[in-house]
Amino acid sequence: MDITTFGALSEPSRLRIVELLSTGPHTVGEIAERLQIRQPQASKHLKVLLESGLVDVTAEANRRSYSLRMQPLREMDAWLERYRRIWEERYDALEDYLLKLQAADENSDIDSKRKPE
Amino acid sequence: MDITTFGALSEPSRLRIVELLSTGPHTVGEIAERLQIRQPQASKHLKVLLESGLVDVTAEANRRSYSLRMQPLREMDAWLERYRRIWEERYDALEDYLLKLQAADENSDIDSKRKPE
């Protein structure tokens, strides 16, 4: 897991750029307009995203089309695997606990019905 | 998805702390020793992790035990879902393409066997 991915995504405009690009490639101008930021800032953020590998460029005449690269996101996904296991484990443990509670509750129900008799 | 999660994980020591805590709770001293950083830096990083919700503390006498919180990681996982769909789509598209190539290849194979005859 390349840590620069986190750095790149830790800036609001850059996160929004990534989300925008998830709908398909866009030019710098479009990105700047959609995000309501100035063109130079858009270019700067795109440079950071490019260097972190989150984005690809292809030049078409005057314009540059930026598109999302999946690899860093896949790596993030792989990195998460370890934690997914943990929370599933914990979920299972909680479930077990609740099942036991429920079982105990049913017993106490039986008791509360028995005693009065 | 809370963007501060990315910020918190974008610092190498903090990422390592999270990974260490994935094996269970640890005290500040243990963390500092394992990561070969000074205790004050460990405390500072833990503070950032705490504020971003990635970590929990429980005080036990003199010591403080830090443990991992799963919620921000689950949110990251949920955030990734959208991208997972994209790369699976792309994978499917690639697969289709390869299958077509293969089919075309088999045809050209037949052709190459036919023509000489």
Added chain:
DNA sequence: TTACAATATTCCTTTACAGGAATATTCCTA
């Protein structure tokens, strides 16, 4: 070749953040 549109880069200033060293705080035990 000139002019214009789209984008990138530079320079400047301000702010955020990280590490080091020193110190404060909190809790335990003798």
Added chain:
DNA sequence: TAGGAATATTCCTGTAAAGGAATATTGTAA
């Protein structure tokens, strides 16, 4: 209650990063 262990906080300094404004670059069309 004095001292020590574990941890947090403060202050300082250096550095990286962000935005604004201006400018450079590149490609296209007249």
